[in-house]
Amino acid sequence: MQKINAVAPVIALLMFLAACGGNSSNQNSTDSTGTVDVSKLKGSTLNILCWEGYADAAFTKEFEDKYGVTVKGTYFGSSDELVSKLQNGGGEAYDLISPSSDVAGYIVMNDFAAPIDPKAITQWDSLSPQLRNMNDVMKDGKSYGMPFTWGPDYLIYDADVVKTEPTSWKVFEDPQYKGKVALWDDISNIYLIGQMQGLDKTDKAALYNMTDGQLNSAKAELIKMKPQIRKYWATAGELDNMFKNKEVALAVGWPLTIANLTKEGRNLKAVIPSEGATGWIDRLMITSGSKNKQLAQLYLDYVSQPENMAKVLAVTNYNVANPGSVRYLTDDQKKIADASQFFDKLNFWQMVKERKKYNEIWNEVKSAQ
């Protein structure tokens, strides 16, 4: 109760300030949210807790200018980090989050997210139905997540060092590349080993429900792989730097790294090896604790417009949820967008029930000498 008492005057003050500042209203913003007086939002800040690249100025700037607001992105490095932040009260500090398919369901289940009003998102019906209709973020007939992007966990290689295109993840074990491999500091490495062992041939969910025996075998494989590893990267930016400084030649990574290093003039390539690859579907969600739900909803409407989705693709090289964005893409970018055939090749992250155990196994791998 005390907390509310302390906060209430601050909110009242903010509302007063917002009301004063709103006089220079720009009434030309005729959004779908017809009843909303957007001028009241002026000066507020939209806090987004997201994967790297999801709050890039390339597409947030226009939104900021349009409504006179600030978009502030904070990056998280793993799904677990996001969940941990939400559990420790982060839902009040952030308005939007970008969970992947492995924790999205959990976030909805635990009421960390607020339902989305599809009517307020003009492009809702144009978003890929395949993504829109996934039921993991549906509760009581309401949707809690707007499809945003999806993509693979690629095998990335420096084509100046690795001359022939790798066909298998086993290239990570090639003695030729000892100390030249970077893995992500995340439990997804356990999925990777499962995939190398062919566990998901018949049932894709097998990677996310591994038995104790399978987990121990994955642990042994990952420990065996350690001499090959230069570093377990914690953020995409760290991986970019390692490729830039030629510390590594092979890695598990996201298209973002290719996008960034290509801009640096480096010859990085990516491939989905014969065993397949895992992938992720990222949704944007409004946190249940957000004090800016209206602004967050406006942002969802804005960022799902085809031209803005195209900008997201240009920054990240990720596939975006609005197929209409194709019109705004260059030929190279179209190749990325035209990945309909590889959507089926990917094994998209699912919720791991024994997440704690997976995490412990991963820590044991890291601590093994």
Place this chain on the structure above:
Amino acid sequence: MQSWFKKYSLLLPLVVWLLLFLVLPYLYILIQSFYTTDSFGKTIPGFSIDSYQRAFSNSLYIGTVFRTLMYAVIVAFICIFISLPLAYFIAFKVKKNKTLLYTLIALPFWVSYIVRAYAWKIILGREGLLNEFLMWTGITKEPVEYFLYSTFSTIVCLVYILTPFVAIPVYTAFEQIPKSLIEAAKDLGAGSFTTFRKVIFPLALPGIISGGTFALVLTMGDFLAPLLLGGPNTLFISNIIQNLFGTSNDRPLGSAIGMLILLLIFLILQLAAHYEKKYSSLKSDTR
């Protein structure tokens, strides 16, 4: 009552501060260490010693505590080894500009830890300064990869960061040694080394112990150096705690390990204080 209040009222701000920001948080961690969690890390209040059992039964936790302690001892000894000649030089050999040299030791504190850790990446990297130099001189043909992203680079960084913490108390200890004792030793025919071994070192031992303890304790709690500069095999206990709180979301287990380390640090500090007292032979030391 009046005088009692007057005497201790000066301490009041500190006591409030410590209570709010030290005692209560530790108490909370202690309580939390007996909780349990669901698979996604939501804490469930209760009383269970499950976390302590897991901490002791899995070598991931207890083993890493002791391995970190080993690294901490190594770091402390290297720091002492570097600090002794450095402090000796400033205390006994330098006649002018002592203050300047003393300030230079503390100078690195003005730069943020992260920046200094990143600097080591630039120095030790595959295409870093050290490798470029070694290849230029022809000492090595290929870049030495072990320099960066290894336990070696982590220890180098920690030694660099923590040496001032050791050098300053050692220097202070040297300064407190009465010059007359050193002169007496020389008069009695002892060479520089014998004087150092038999007079200076024993007298400065309390300062050396307290400096070494600083390095030891701070290494035990460091997670940034192994995170930024460590390799696939470098994992300090603080990294595991950070992971348990920030990633695996097992706060009870993180709290339990935190309590164990706290206990271990208390023990180390007690031991250090004991030996500092035991070896203090100068009047200024016997407080």
